[in-house]
Amino acid sequence: MPHRFDFLVMGGGVAGLSFALQAARHGTVAVLTKRERGEGNTAYAQGGIAGVLSPTDTFDAHIDDTLVAGAGLCHRDAVEVTVREGPARLKELVALGAAFDQRGGEFDLTREGGHSARRIIHAGDITGREVQRALLAACDEQPNITFFQNTAAIDLILDRRPHTPAGSRCLGVYALMEDGSIDRFLSKVTVVATGGAGKVYLYTSNPDVATGDGVAMAYRAGARVANMEFYQFHPTCLFHPEAKSFLISEALRGEGGKLRLKGGQTFMDRYHPMKDLAPRDVVARAIDAELKRTGNDCVYLDMTHLGRAYLTERFPNIYATCKAFNIDMAVQPIPVVPAAHYQCGGVVTDLHGRTNIPGLYAIGEASCTGLHGANRLASNSLLEGLVFGHRAVQVASEELASLTLPKEDPPAWDSGSAVDSDESVVVTHNWDEIRRLMWNYVGIVRTDKRLMRARRRLELLREEIRDYYWRFKVTRDVIELRNIAEVAHLIVDCASRRKESRGLHYTLDYPHTDEHQGTRDTILSREL
Structure with missing residues (x-):
């Protein structure tokens, strides 16, 4: 028999969990995670979350910074709602128990590339892990939420009957279960929150789960997809044969880090007036150009002038990880290279996460609202997941009462004549x-x-x-x-x-x- 829920969420990152937590007030929720719950891009986010939380900052400044980084392709309405609704979502996150660094009783705001002000809240250099912890803990207190771990969605289930209003409607997904069986998950509302697709590239800061599953499934089902040419390469990932592209947060440059060539020369002043704090696309291209010009394998991020005490307090995880690879960032520059980091395009949605397929929503990195345009501004990603996870529930919960599933269940998965592979x-x-x-x-x-x-x-x-x-x-x-x-x-x-x-x-x-x-x-x- 199929699993039946009011809401079905594919993905357990900031967007999916934010949606699930709010949706649980209105009905039953299933959350499918491809590996153990909590394993995804959110948990690996280091830098922080952008938000206008200082009296010296303004919504207009954050909006302008986002538009500039997006290179003329941002949808202003998406930027406006994200920036203006962001502080309320951050306060809700704090109320759930997320602990962000403070100084003197106020948030210890930092600055990152492309930002004109210090507006990034953070939890050391493991912000994503803290956000994930707080959201999972809150979800565990909701009896209406059921997690299905090690469950891989295969394809969306569509109702294609001719008499269906508005054409095809999404009814849920077929999913590969941990025991190897393939089950049906049926729902009135199906949400793609599967994150990005960094594993499509050879070098990436993303974990192994980031294979673009939601975008691929939605596209196969007939959803519109946009702006996939804009894949963001993070300028600074640790260059070490055993590091598996460990991310070196942009916050290091926000706190004064300098990019240098092998001989110690700085170079960003030749590429952008903001130098080391230029938007990510500019910095990544600059490093790529310098590597091709010099023939070197990497460039170096120099933090040595900031001192060991500051570095171990502000960046404990990055410091410890580098030290494990015999790199003491207090006395030697960190070797870095660009790596695929963030998908700025995705499944096209409106400002409440709705796609062109009735019953199907997309939120977070898997979606394309127009917020990021041609280049995401640093630390707007976790913010997007919080804002649009909340906005999607507002509409989905209102639609729930009018939605019904067909009386006849869609067909069970048919493996046909398929056999076990001997050609892996x-x-x-x-x-x-x-x-x-x-x-x-x-x-x-x-x-x-x-x-x-x-x-x-x-x-x-x-x-x-x-x-x-x-x-x-x-x-x-x-x-x-x-x-x-x-x-x-x-x-x-x-x-x-x-x-x-x-x-x-x-x-x-x-x-x-x-x-x-x-x-x-x-x-x-x-x-x-």
């Missing part, structure tokens, strides 16, 4: 090839020729993956491979359509912005 090497090989070709051809700097090569190879890989998917029984590895191939295709398709350079999309063939053609979103749909 196909999965690992294709996984590695997709990530490498995306890094080499669709990375920080692009060209039409590189994109064409990526498109041709992806077409062959996607065909191989489709054949494998239908011939063999579904596993989590196959689900993730299928989804990163879909997301890679969307990124390449969007990048190929944008004939200009803007924000995170920089192409040598069109190095200038096109103010007449370029301020439109790049929207894809299987039906367009």
Whole structure:
């Protein structure tokens, strides 16, 4: 028998948990997490959450900073609601027990790249972990919330009956359970809160779960997807063969860190008037250019002038992690390189998380509200999850009473003639090839020729993956491979359509912005 809930949330990060916590006041909620609950991008967020909490700061300043970082592509209405509603959501988070650093009885606000003021609240350098802890603890007190861990959604279930009002409606998902069975989860409201897709690239700050599952599923179901060409590369990840792209927070530059070349020379003054505090796209391209110019493997982030006592107090986790790799940031600069970090595009929604498919919502990094435009401003991501998790519940709870599930259950999963695979090497090989070709051809700097090569190879890989998917029984590895191939295709398709350079999309063939053609979103749909 299918699992039945009023609300179904895919993803257990800040957006999904914020939604679940509010939705539990109105009905039953299922939260599906692909690994153990709490394992996702939110838990790895270091820097903090942006919000206007100081009397010397203003909403207008935060809005302007976001618009500038977004390079002309932000939707102002999305920016306005996020910035103006942000402080209330932060106060609610504090009321749930989230503990942020304070100084003299006030929040210890810091500054990050692209911000004109100190407006970032933080919990040391493990802010995401503290946010996740507080939200999970609050969810545990709600009897209406049920977690399904190690449960991987495969595809959305749609009601495609001709008499269905407004066309297809989302009824829930098919999901691979921990024991290998495939169950149906049916719901009146289905929410994609699956986060980003950093694992589509060879080098990423994201954990292994970030494979773009929600975007891929929604696109296959007919949802509109936009602006996937804008993938943010964090400028500073630890460069060490054993570090697995450990993120070095932008807050280090906010507190005075200096980027240097191998010989000790600074270089950001040649790229932007804000120097080391320039927006992330500028810093990442600058580092990429310097590495190509010098032939060096990395650049260095110098914090040595700030002293050991300050560094161990302000950045205890980063200090300890670097020390574990024999890097003492108090006396030696940290070797860093850019890595794929944040998906600025996603499933197109309105300002309450609604997609073009009735019954389907998308929030957080998996969505595209227009907040981030062509480049996300630092520390606006956790803020987005809080704000839109709350806004989505406002509408979804109102719609709940008028929504019913069909009297007949949708068909159970049919494995057909699929058998257990004896060719798992196909999965690992294709996984590695997709990530490498995306890094080499669709990375920080692009060209039409590189994109064409990526498109041709992806077409062959996607065909191989489709054949494998239908011939063999579904596993989590196959689900993730299928989804990163879909997301890679969307990124390449969007990048190929944008004939200009803007924000995170920089192409040598069109190095200038096109103010007449370029301020439109790049929207894809299987039906367009």
